Amino acid sequence: MLHKQVLLADDDPNVREIIRLYFRKQQIELLEADNGETALELAKNQNPHVVILDVMMPGMDGFAVCREIRKNSDVPIIMLTAKDEEFDRVLGLELGADDYMTKPFSPRELVARMKAIFRRMQPREIKEEEAAKVLEFDKLTIDTERREVLVNDEKVAFRPKEFDLLVHMAKSPGNVFTREQLLEQIWGYDFFGDIRTVDVHIKKIRERLNGLQMNFIHTVWGVGYKFEVEA
Structure with missing residues (x-):
């Protein structure tokens, strides 16, 4: 797999550690943020291939970060939410998120979604x-x-x-x-x-x-x- 960089924003250190271990095995570089403000700064300066945003973060929440990123970038965004409610899912999509996962989730499934996104990012031959x-x-x-x-x-x-x-x-x-x-x-x-x-x-x-x-x-x-x- 080509070198890929993913930004993860989640205030739960346990979640970040689990994802970090799984991504390391897949040779995916992980940028980490424990709050929305840091996540937004990293997204602007590092240009990651994919952004994973936890909805519930102190200060600037995931929805607000998604909204700000979408003003200047079309980077794929996955929302992480502990609320399995239709309103949260639809709001995330309305703000420009590409996908969402409900906590607790399988790190293996998250890796599978990352691989699927990377495959779609590969340039295709134009007929x-x-x-x-x-x-x-x-x-x-x-x-x-x-x-x-x-x-x-x-x-x-x-x-x-x-x-x-x-x-x-x-x-x-x-x-x-x-x-x-x-x-x-x-x-x-x-x-x-x-x-x-x-x-x-x-x-x-x-x-x-x-x-x-x-x-x-x-x-x-x-x-x-x-x-x-x-x-």
């Missing part, structure tokens, strides 16, 4: 038919080479996964995709996260396209979503 295309619809332009989205000729910022999801659906107008298909095609077949990840990203895409007077992303109840140009 000729996928390269350098501009998708144009009424008042919506998607430049896949520059990774830009224009709404009414104004550039709108998209996070990488939001952009990938929009492009994937826009390349097949009218096709209905299940959440499972989108998870596999955008996040990877070995993604461990909540299927609600798709719903959260769809919601964000719709919000970013709210300058249009038409809805391109349609919900197919009981199935999933489709990109469709209204007549």
Whole structure:
């Protein structure tokens, strides 16, 4: 495995020690922080490949750190929470987290998730038919080479996964995709996260396209979503 660096922020020294031992066996370098402020500083200065954030930390909690990191970085973020509640999971996803684990968790599973993330981070060969295309619809332009989205000729910022999801659906107008298909095609077949990840990203895409007077992303109840140009 190539050298990888992971930032872990957790105020419990026992949790940090267990994860440190497991990661050492996998040759994963671990940066450690016992509070949110230190975690944010390390994330800015060290540029880790993955960030693991405990939700309940003194001072700045994991949600606040996630929010700040997302202002400047799309690094994969996993949230650790002792609360097995839907609100916490959805809030983490809304703030930009990619995955979550509920305490107590298996360090072996955490390592497996890290490996899955590292595999998805490997560069993939771009097929000729996928390269350098501009998708144009009424008042919506998607430049896949520059990774830009224009709404009414104004550039709108998209996070990488939001952009990938929009492009994937826009390349097949009218096709209905299940959440499972989108998870596999955008996040990877070995993604461990909540299927609600798709719903959260769809919601964000719709919000970013709210300058249009038409809805391109349609919900197919009981199935999933489709990109469709209204007549």
